[in-house]
Amino acid sequence: MREKGMDAIREHCESFVRERLAPAEIANDGRQTPMRGHPVFVAQHACACCCRGCLNKWYNVRKGVELTELQQQKIVVLLMAWINREMRE
Template identity: 35%
Template sequence: MEKKFRRIVPDNVRVEDLKPVNIACGSTKCNEGLHCFSLKKSALRKHNSERVCHECGADLIEWDRVHKNNIKDSRFIFKSMKNELIRHVFWHTEIEEAAITHAQNRGKVELRSKASKLIKSRIGKHTFMDGRQTPLAGKEIINYAQHATATCCRKCLEAWHNIPQNRILSSEQIEFCTNLVMLYITERVPDLKDEGVEVVK
């Protein structure tokens, strides 16, 4: 399936069949409980709040708690995020084998340092190409992780982590984003070691 559903995903398309390329930030499948909480003026107009699903108005997220950006509460943060179609897809999609192997070859220590650098260069400050700076897939597992954890662009960062788009990220904020990314990677890559191991596939 090549199609990209920018808003509502039709009923005859199954969630399990959706790949990252099929969806965008605004995609929803509200009748299956998968929404979109990015901040949109349309939500404000239609539902009197930007903190609800822009399509159906579902008000599901405990924003005060999510916005504490407390890494110790990451389970709750991730559980909340999975109410969004885009995050759900990135948490469940099959990751390209090349990306898994490449992650195992590098190991956690190297991945963490790479993740921190990518976060700084992609979302450290606002860019005019915001929303397009993080590829949807590929050999770099950090791409998947950034979309899954809403650290892919400044719009997602603002919605989920309450950091205004015009602010330059502090080192604490970069560290927080890096920690989220690493939690995703360690959950999705089996047996990831601290140091890289030679995995030949």
């Protein structure tokens, strides 16, 4: 049951990153990630992966350029590691 829950969270995580962070142009960048409502949103703020502004500031990810598959995967791995750690406590 618990494993299934984590699979679902990972799927959401992948689609949030793909749809809200990966595009080169994001209309509401900086406001696309709610502060609460989903464990992935919370993780995104905790890890500075909430918007392209934060990715640029903390990870030197260029703005205005679509994220590569590898960059997206790295973000998902980072966020899932954070969520796993939070849930263990």
